[in-house]
Amino acid sequence: MGLDFSVVPSFADALLIGVLWTIAITVCAALLSFFGGILFAVIALYAPWFLRLPFRFFAWLFMGTPLLLQLFLIYFGLVELGIDLPAFVAGVIGLGLHFAVYNSELIQTAIVAVDKGQMEAARTLGLSRPQALIRVVIPQAVRDVIPPIGNNMIALLKDSALVSVIGVSELTLSAQLAIGRTYRPFEFYAAAAVLYYIINLGMEAVLRRIERRTQLSR
Amino acid sequence: MTDQTPFVEIRHAQKSYGDLEVLKDISLTVQRGEIVAIIGPSGSGKSTLLRAINDLDPLTGGEILLEGVQVNKTLPHRQYEKHINAMRQQIGMVFQHFNLFPHLNVRDNVTMAPKLLKGISSKEADKLAEEQLNHVGMLERIDYYPSQLSGGQKQRVAIARALAMQPKLMLFDEATSALDPELVEEVNLVMKKLAEEHMTMIIVTHEMDFAASVCDRVLFMDQGVVVEEGPPEKIFKNPDMDRTKEFLRKHLAGSK
Numbered sequence: 001m002g003l004d005f006s007v008v009p010s011f012a013d014a015l016l017i018g019v020l021w022t023i024a025i026t027v028c029a030a031l032l033s034f035f036g037g038i039l040f041a042v043i044a045l046y047a048p049w050f051l052r053l054p055f056r057f058f059a060w061l062f063m064g065t066p067l068l069l070q071l072f073l074i075y076f077g078l079v080e081l082g083i084d085l086p087a088f089v090a091g092v093i094g095l096g097l098h099f100a101v102y103n104s105e106l107i108q109t110a111i112v113a114v115d116k117g118q119m120e121a122a123r124t125l126g127l128s129r130p131q132a133l134i135r136v137v138i139p140q141a142v143r144d145v146i147p148p149i150g151n152n153m154i155a156l157l158k159d160s161a162l163v164s165v166i167g168v169s170e171l172t173l174s175a176q177l178a179i180g181r182t183y184r185p186f187e188f189y190a191a192a193a194v195l196y197y198i199i200n201l202g203m204e205a206v207l208r209r210i211e212r213r214t215q216l217s218r
Numbered sequence: 219m220t221d222q223t224p225f226v227e228i229r230h231a232q233k234s235y236g237d238l239e240v241l242k243d244i245s246l247t248v249q250r251g252e253i254v255a256i257i258g259p260s261g262s263g264k265s266t267l268l269r270a271i272n273d274l275d276p277l278t279g280g281e282i283l284l285e286g287v288q289v290n291k292t293l294p295h296r297q298y299e300k301h302i303n304a305m306r307q308q309i310g311m312v313f314q315h316f317n318l319f320p321h322l323n324v325r326d327n328v329t330m331a332p333k334l335l336k337g338i339s340s341k342e343a344d345k346l347a348e349e350q351l352n353h354v355g356m357l358e359r360i361d362y363y364p365s366q367l368s369g370g371q372k373q374r375v376a377i378a379r380a381l382a383m384q385p386k387l388m389l390f391d392e393a394t395s396a397l398d399p400e401l402v403e404e405v406n407l408v409m410k411k412l413a414e415e416h417m418t419m420i421i422v423t424h425e426m427d428f429a430a431s432v433c434d435r436v437l438f439m440d441q442g443v444v445v446e447e448g449p450p451e452k453i454f455k456n457p458d459m460d461r462t463k464e465f466l467r468k469h470l471a472g473s474k
Contacts, residue, residue, distance in 0.1 A: 120274060121317035121376075125331035125383055126307035128299055135330060139321045216363045217321040 004184065008191050011178040015188075018174025019195050025091055025170055026157045026199075032096025033156065034149065037103025038138060044108055046133075062101040068162050070094050075166040091163035099156045106148050110141035143214045150207040157203060158196065171195055223286040225250040225418060226271070226387060232279035233266060240266050241277070242442040251416040255429035255450070258439035259465060264422045267439070268389050271420065272309045273302055284308065284387065307335060310380030314392040316372040318364040324351065324375050325360045328382045335383070350378040354408045370401030374408055381412075388412065390421040394428075406432075426469065430454050438462045 008015075043055045062070065075090035085093070114137050122132035142149075164173035175192035179185045224247035233241040240263045248254050256264040269275040271282055273290045282289040289305050291298065319327050328350055329343035338346065351357045354374040364372055373393055380388060390409065394402045406428050412419065413432050423429055429436055429450060436453040438446045438461075446459045457463050 115317075117313060117315055117317035118319065121311075121313065121319070122331075124272060124274065124306055124309075124311040125379070126303045126335050127331060128303055131334060135334065136319055136321075140319075143321055214321075216365060218365055 003186055005187050005191075007182050007184050008187055011174075011182075011188070014174050014178060015171065015191060015195065018169060018171035018192075019199065021088075021168060021170040021174075022157075022160055022172075022196075023199060025088065025095065025163060025168060026153075026160050026203075028092040029095035029099065029160065030153050030156055032092060033099035033103050033152070036096060036100030037107050037149070038142065040100055040104035041107035041111060041141075042133070042138075044104060045111060059101045059104070062098050067094065067098050067159055068165065070098060071162060071166055087163070087167045090166060091160075091168050095156055095160060095163065098159075099152050102152050103145075103149055106145040106152075107138075107141055110144045111137060113144070114140050143217060146207075146211055146214060150204075150211070153207070154200060154203060157200060161196075224248065224283075225252070225285060226420070227283040227286075228267075228271070228280070229283070230280040231267060231270060231277050231282070233263075233270065233275070233277050240442050241270070243280070244442075244444055246437070246444065248418060248420060251418055252435065253413050253417075253419045253433045254421065254435045254437060255433040256420065256422045256437045256439055257424070257426065257429060257453075257465075258437075258445075261441075262439040263442040264439045265391055268391050268420060268422045271387075271389055272306050272311060274311075303335075307331075307383050308386045310383060310385035310388040312373065312376050312380055312388070312390045312393045314396050316364075316369070316376045316396075318372050318376055318379070320364050323361055323363050324356065324367075327364070327375060328379045331379070332382050346382055347378075350382045351375070353381065353411075354378045355404070368401060369397045370404045373397065373405045377405075377408055377412075386418065388417055388419045390419065390423070392422055392424065395424055424469075426454060426466070438465065440465065 040055065040059070043051055044059070047055070071091065071094040074094045075085065075087060078085060078090075118136050118140065119132050122136040123129070127135065160170060161172040164170060164176065167173070169177070171192050175188040178188045182188070226248040228244060228246040231241050231244040232239070244267060256268065258264045266275055270277045271289065273282070277290055284305065287305070289302070291301055293301055319330070322330060325344070325347045328347040332338050332346055333340070333343045347360065348357060351360055354377055356371060356374050356378060359367060359371060359375070364375070367375065393409070394405050397405065402425070406425075409419070409421070409428075410432055421429070421433065433450055435447060436450045437444050438453060438457070438459070440461050446453060446457055446462045453462065454466065457466065
């Protein structure tokens with residue numbers, strides 16, 4: 001039997017919708033993981049113990065267990081507690097928090113590495129400690145970790161395929177549905193792979209642009 | 219505040235790190251408009267004393283007063299923060315390593331604190347930045363980032379940033395020590411200009427020529443004490459103390 005890619009174009013619409021959902025979930029989860037990562041880093045470094053300790057546990061949970069399990073827990077598990085999230089929202093929260101924990105580790109290291117003179121200069125002008133952190137220290141820390149955070153975001157895009165298991169009709173699930181109708185797994189998985197790769201290229205271009213724009217501010 | 223209240227008063231300043239006493243009972247007053255240089259070998263405590271004035275390096279004993287108001291008050295954390303932030307707005311400081319904010323351009327370096335702390339509008343802030351940068355001769359670099367400036371230019375922007383808060387007192391912590399020799403003069407010129415405008419300044423410096431030409435009074439510190447103080451002519455030409463003589467001899471020999 002031979003491969004027949006001619007079946008792929010007839011599912012172009014479904015795959016394109018899958019691409020849009022993949023982009024939507026990746027962008028939403030990336031934003032959550034970015035701002036969540038900053039918030040978690042601040043908690044880990046500066047919050048009082050009664051916030052810091054639960055956070056340590058939470059971080060350990062997200063780093064030490066499979067993302068797939070976390071998605072099941074958020075989507076199916078929380079229903080038992082009366083929290084019935086739409087699949088898309090559950091997917092964004094699961095992916096977003098998972099990568100927020102990884103981003104937070106990067107940002108924590110970078111905050112500690114910002115030159116002490118920066119905090120001193122800001123405090124000398126009369127800024128409070130929180131103001132100095134928000135205006136001076138954290139922006140520099142975040143700027144310093146844009147490349148590794150970018151790597152995390154690419155991993156996030158690829159891991160977004162996992163949300164297909166909770167029924168978000170993103171690219172992987174769209175491909176699977178097409179395969180169910182045509183029994184052409186190679187063709188559609190290959191098509192999906194190419195589409196992921198193209199999204200990836202787009203994302204890398206955006207990241208490079210952000211990196212270039214922060215070049216002067218070093 | 220009465221006329222007798224000194225502008226800046228340091229009373230029995232003492233600081234130790236464990237067993238190491240870096241400031242030993244230093245008392246000092248500075249009048250409004252006075253320019254005081256603090257000289258001395260490294261490790262003499264001169265930077266520590268300067269950094270105690272705005273409580274960046276808190277004293278372990280003694281008091282710092284600005285216009286009769288104690289700067290290093292002991293207060294509950296929140297009240298202390300509010301108090302010290304208000305005091306620091308009145309005390310400008312310039313650092314050896316400039317400490318410009320690298321993620322902000324020159325304009326935003328100058329306007330960030332006034333915008334945030336004095337609630338001035340962007341338009342007023344722009345005007346303020348232009349004035350202050352013009353004052354230090356850096357107006358044409360207003361849209362540059364610190365990474366695009368030379369050391370001397372960075373320090374001039376750092377001075378403009380401090381001045382933008384309209385401080386009553388300026389502290390200079392070896393402002394030209396990190397500069398290449400050919401860049402020192404442009405920063406000295408800005409400081410001289412401030413001196414002519416009667417800004418009250420306390421200057422920790424290694425540059426004896428500059429101290430001699432600009433300052434009203436020179437303090438020589440060694441091992442945590444003020445060994446000798448007086449007008450620059452006296453300290454540099456005819457010091458009383460042997461330690462001062464020895465320091466000046468070594469220093470002048472080293473700098474030639």
